[in-house]
Amino acid sequence: MEEYAYVLDFLPYGKSSDPRRQPVVQLIGEKFFTLLEAYPKMGANFSIGERVYVGKDEREKIGSIRGRVSFADLTSASKSSLRDVISNIIRKREQEFIDFFNRCGPVNIRLHQLELLPGIGKRTMNAILEERGKRPFESFADIEKRIRITKLIDFLAQRIEEELHGSKYYLFVRPSRYR
Numbered sequence: 001m002e003e004y005a006y007v008l009d010f011l012p013y014g015k016s017s018d019p020r021r022q023p024v025v026q027l028i029g030e031k032f033f034t035l036l037e038a039y040p041k042m043g044a045n046f047s048i049g050e051r052v053y054v055g056k057d058e059r060e061k062i063g064s065i066r067g068r069v070s071f072a073d074l075t076s077a078s079k080s081s082l083r084d085v086i087s088n089i090i091r092k093r094e095q096e097f098i099d100f101f102n103r104c105g106p107v108n109i110r111l112h113q114l115e116l117l118p119g120i121g122k123r124t125m126n127a128i129l130e131e132r133g134k135r136p137f138e139s140f141a142d143i144e145k146r147i148r149i150t151k152l153i154d155f156l157a158q159r160i161e162e163e164l165h166g167s168k169y170y171l172f173v174r175p176s177r178y179r
Contacts, residue, residue: 002029003055005036006085008078010046015075016067026078028071028085030093032174033160034059035074037066048081049088068176072166080165086157094140097156098099100171101128101143102136107169116169119155 005027007066014021025046027036038054053059053098074082091156104113114125124147131137131146140152158171164171 001055002031002034002036003008003033004051005038005054006030006032006089007046007048007052007119008048008081008085009075010040010050012045020044022134024066025052026074027052028082028089029054030089033086033089033172034174035069035071035164037069038075039066040062048077049085067070070176073167083157083161086160087153090153090156090160098137098139098143102132104171113169113171116159116171117155118158121152 008028009026011026012026014024018024023040025038025040027035028034029039030051036054039062041059041061043062046052046061052061054062054065066070071079103115106112107116112125114120114128115122120128127147128143137143137146144150144152160172163170163175167173167175
């Protein structure tokens with residue numbers, strides 16, 4: 001269950017396909033990257049990338065959670081803001097992702113979790129494993145400096161977006177049981 005989520009899109013007049021035309025907010029969860037739709041409280045306004053409470057206690061701006069949605073259900077505005085919002089979440093949760101680089105292991109005999117990240121092949125994976133064997137990574141800057149890799153946050157955001165589309169292997173997104 002998500003406690004906080006980030007706004008991807010706010011439709012103050014609802015979806016055109018919805019006969020009730022009730023205002024809707026599309027969100028992405030902070031912890032499990034769950035895609036959600038919610039009904040806002042009366043008079044609430046939202047900005048793209050805004051962090052809102054969606055937990056079980058009293059919510060300030062969200063009236064009720066409509067439910068999980070798939071990537072295909074997102075509006076075009078949500079899809080276009082998704083990568084930036086995911087990148088911001090990654091930056092705020094940097095230590096958790098650094099822990100991933102320090103602890104990840106093989107998926108099977110032929111595939112390592114690192115190889116599931118776009119832009120990381122066998123050579124880069126071996127360099128990461130060798131460097132973390134010397135001493136654990138401390139930050140994204142540390143990884144980029146020691147491995148000479150750039151755009152690490154972009155690679156992670158791209159992987160998370162791929163998992164939201166649907167994937168055989170999930171590293172960061174809690175898979176929907178409806179897939």
